[in-house]
Amino acid sequence: MRVLTRLFGTILIAFCMIMPAYALDVRATVLRVDYPSLLPISRYDLVPDDLGFAGAVLGDEDNQTTGSFLGMTFETEFVSTAPEALDAQLDSILAQGTDLLIVMADADDLLKIADRAGVDVMVINATARDTHLRDDMCRANTLHVAPSQSMMADAVVQFAMWKRWRRLFLIHGSNPADRALGDAYRRAATKFGAEIVEEREFEDTGGSRRTDTGHVLVQRQIPVFTQDAADHDVVLAADASDVFGLYLPFHLWTPRPVMGSGGLRPVTFHAAHEAWGATQFQRRFEALSGRYVQEADYQVWLALRVIGEAVIRTNSAAPDVLMNYILSEDFELAAFKGRKVNFRPWNGQLRQPILLTDSKLTVSVSPQDGYLHQRSTLDTLGLDQPESACSAFDQ
Amino acid sequence: MNRHVNFLACLCLSTFGLSSAASANKVFVSNEKGNTITVIDSDTWEPITEFPGGNRPRGIGISPDGKYLYVCASDDDTIRVFDTETYQEVWTLPSGPDPELFTIHPSGELLYVANEDDNLVTVVDTQSRTIVAEIPVGVEPEGMAISPDARFVINTSETTNMAHFIDTSDYKIKHNILVDQRPRYAVYSDDGNKLFVSSEIGGTVSVIDPNGADGPVLTDKIGFEVSGVQPEWLQPVGMKITADNKWLFVALGPANRVAVIDAETLEVVDYILVGQRVWQMAFTPGQEFLITTNGNSNDVTVIDVAKQRAIKSVQVGQQPWGVAVMPDE
Numbered sequence: 102m103r104v105l106t107r108l109f110g111t112i113l114i115a116f117c118m119i120m121p122a123y124a125l126d127v128r129a130t131v132l133r134v135d136y137p138s139l140l141p142i143s144r145y146d147l148v149p150d151d152l153g154f155a156g157a158v159l160g161d162e163d164n165q166t167t168g169s170f171l172g173m174t175f176e177t178e179f180v181s182t183a184p185e186a187l188d189a190q191l192d193s194i195l196a197q198g199t200d201l202l203i204v205m206a207d208a209d210d211l212l213k214i215a216d217r218a219g220v221d222v223m224v225i226n227a228t229a230r231d232t233h234l235r236d237d238m239c240r241a242n243t244l245h246v247a248p249s250q251s252m253m254a255d256a257v258v259q260f261a262m263w264k265r266w267r268r269l270f271l272i273h274g275s276n277p278a279d280r281a282l283g284d285a286y287r288r289a290a291t292k293f294g295a296e297i298v299e300e301r302e303f304e305d306t307g308g309s310r311r312t313d314t315g316h317v318l319v320q321r322q323i324p325v326f327t328q329d330a331a332d333h334d335v336v337l338a339a340d341a342s343d344v345f346g347l348y349l350p351f352h353l354w355t356p357r358p359v360m361g362s363g364g365l366r367p368v369t370f371h372a373a374h375e376a377w378g379a380t381q382f383q384r385r386f387e388a389l390s391g392r393y394v395q396e397a398d399y400q401v402w403l404a405l406r407v408i409g410e411a412v413i414r415t416n417s418a419a420p421d422v423l424m425n426y427i428l429s430e431d432f433e434l435a436a437f438k439g440r441k442v443n444f445r446p447w448n449g450q451l452r453q454p455i456l457l458t459d460s461k462l463t464v465s466v467s468p469q470d471g472y473l474h475q476r477s478t479l480d481t482l483g484l485d486q487p488e489s490a491c492s493a494f495d496q
Numbered sequence: 497m498n499r500h501v502n503f504l505a506c507l508c509l510s511t512f513g514l515s516s517a518a519s520a521n522k523v524f525v526s527n528e529k530g531n532t533i534t535v536i537d538s539d540t541w542e543p544i545t546e547f548p549g550g551n552r553p554r555g556i557g558i559s560p561d562g563k564y565l566y567v568c569a570s571d572d573d574t575i576r577v578f579d580t581e582t583y584q585e586v587w588t589l590p591s592g593p594d595p596e597l598f599t600i601h602p603s604g605e606l607l608y609v610a611n612e613d614d615n616l617v618t619v620v621d622t623q624s625r626t627i628v629a630e631i632p633v634g635v636e637p638e639g640m641a642i643s644p645d646a647r648f649v650i651n652t653s654e655t656t657n658m659a660h661f662i663d664t665s666d667y668k669i670k671h672n673i674l675v676d677q678r679p680r681y682a683v684y685s686d687d688g689n690k691l692f693v694s695s696e697i698g699g700t701v702s703v704i705d706p707n708g709a710d711g712p713v714l715t716d717k718i719g720f721e722v723s724g725v726q727p728e729w730l731q732p733v734g735m736k737i738t739a740d741n742k743w744l745f746v747a748l749g750p751a752n753r754v755a756v757i758d759a760e761t762l763e764v765v766d767y768i769l770v771g772q773r774v775w776q777m778a779f780t781p782g783q784e785f786l787i788t789t790n791g792n793s794n795d796v797t798v799i800d801v802a803k804q805r806a807i808k809s810v811q812v813g814q815q816p817w818g819v820a821v822m823p824d825e
Contacts, residue, residue: 166615166635167656170672378654378678381594381612381636413657413674435655435677435697439750440728478726 125173129201155390156398160405215240223420225404239491244449252483253367254285256455256467263469266334278341299330323352338362370399379437448491452479526553527813534812555597556818560604568595592618599640610637641682652679675702694732734776747774770797789816
């Protein structure tokens with residue numbers, strides 16, 4: 102009986118469409134470049150086949166639900182490519198007239214894509230964190246939903262300062278990306294008045310990441326590597342290559358907290374985040390994808406929501422109209438982080454809170470209390486306007 | 497002109513002493529983290545008891561006859577119904593998954609429930625305890641309101657950022673109004689001439705004329721400003737308007753204040769300092785008092801409505817969320 106009533110009710114109340122103000126078809130493409138990669142140190146960090154795309158499916162669905170009330174349709178195409186096939190794929194995407202392009206690629210490829218796409222295409226960088234993309238290498242057609250490494254480093258060091266952990270022991274890897282991350286931590290330390298009292302390089306000597314009983318060796322190597330350091334309050338790990346950061350907690354010579362690439366990690370999102378209604382995001386994502394969300398999924402979801410929000414408010418799908426609106430003060434978006442996110446008009450970077458997680462819970466969220474800014478406290482994270490060499494957005 | 501609120505003990509006591517002639521009503525507060533309902537006496541403002549409310553009790557309301565307390569037990573995917581005298585659970589109502597907020601038809605026969613996870617508004621018959629209808633709405637439905645003439649039910653969807661006008665005769669959406677980010681709560685003025693929608697992340701209250709010639713129309717937006725408080729923490733959530741349609745009270749979440757708005761001029765005339773993370777609110781039947789739930793200080797604040805002043809805070813369970821007051825007998 103109850104089932105019948107339900108069924109009847111549902112049929113009776115078939116979706117009511119309001120007369121649309123404008124009929125608008127919005128098409129976006131998510132382009133993912135799949136680089137050859139090593140296995141991660143932790144199995145929890147294995148890369149799923151639908152990384153990013155699963156976030157796009159949810160973003161598309163969210164936009165579509167809203168669009169259905171306004172007579173708009175949203176459609177998203179997914180393209181993954183090997184690096185060597187990128188040029189051909191890109192040509193094919195652009196030939197189809199795609200002008201809303203979300204990119205998951207490294208910095209060099211992102212620049213290549215942005216330049217080939219040209220001014221008539223709006224590019225959204227969903228994953229590349231290299232600070233120089235927002236600095237001297239910025240592009241006028243490119244927005245960055247991914248935070249920069251310097252935003253992440255600032256988020257970590259603000260927390261250290263809030264805890265009064267001023268003396269930092271910085272351990273960075275030996276690859277260029279690790280050194281760049283180390284630079285970001287050095288700048289953050291200077292910016293917020295912390296002191297790097299000791300600095301060491303953990304050399305990436307290669308070798309297999311999967312060995313049986315590997316933890317036995319780690320337990321012996323890490324204490325030796327970290328002994329005799331100057332007195333410090335906390336260890337910062339700058340390990341963009343995923344070589345040693347996760348090995349540091351509990352294995353240090355001197356018992357200290359670890360932050361950065363191990364211990365307390367800065368992330369845009371994680372699967373246990375529940376505050377500010379995020380539980381609903383998690384449930385919707387898991388129902389659609391059958392797995393936990395990863396940062397890249399959230400970032401691609403956010404990129405599509407940026408597009409969706411701009412389309413809904415402007416009644417347009419034209420890249421120049423959207424770009425103008427997105428970079429204006431009128432643009433705002435809720436992102437399950439307790440406050441609105443919007444863009445820095447001088448370099449196209451999304452302002453956003455950064456979550457600090459112990460990989461189980463949200464431990465804290467930066468910016469921390471007391472870090473003030475004349476424009477937005479979110480601008481205490483990352484390159485600020487006076488520091489940025491980006492001039493592509495000057496008009 | 498903002499007046500400073502001096503929360504002086506002597507002032508509270510004298511104010512409290514003057515107003516104690518009001519009749520006593522039970523105040524029910526849902527404690528989201530504590531999984532309990534706290535009952536407070538509105539005469540003495542002392543807690544009477546605390547009883548289990550199901551898992552993650554949030555939205556809460558009382559049947560027009562005062563007999564039943566409805567509690568959205570969000571993590572139980574049901575609405576629990578309690579006897580307001582014995583505090584015993586009498587039955588549950590099917591609500592659809594993750595019910596958060598609902599509004600009650602003036603007859604008491606129907607509940608309109610927002611189901612956050614399923615993008616649905618569920619209509620529940622309180623007598624037959626069955627689901628009458630499910631209405632697809634925007635992403636993450638939350639705020640629910642009913643027009644004084646009961647013709648429209650309003651639902652706000654937090655990620656779609658709309659107020660949906662659902663016709664109560666055929667359960668079809670007749671109008672949609674775009675508002676600012678994360679609309680949380682909707683309330684009609686008693687004369688039905690204004691609809692207010694609070695946008696938590698947008699930091700504004702949208703003012704809608706529901707009776708425009710060509711359908712509902714957004715007429716104004718109310719913003720907030722408190723010196724010394726970062727603008728991002730001014731997050732409007734719960735709202736209540738006085739029956740004479742003069743004063744709109746808006747809970748500002750992590751700003752720990754309730755804004756007092758002249759409902760005619762739409763100007764914010766005062767900010768009343770209350771407990772931490774102020775969330776939902778309810779009037780006592782004569783509207784002498786407004787009670788606010790303060791999620792991060794585990795208490796409720798009692799506001800003297802005429803004086804627009806906080807007079808008392810009462811400790812309740814863990815993370816108070818919703819509040820409902822018994823009608824006069």
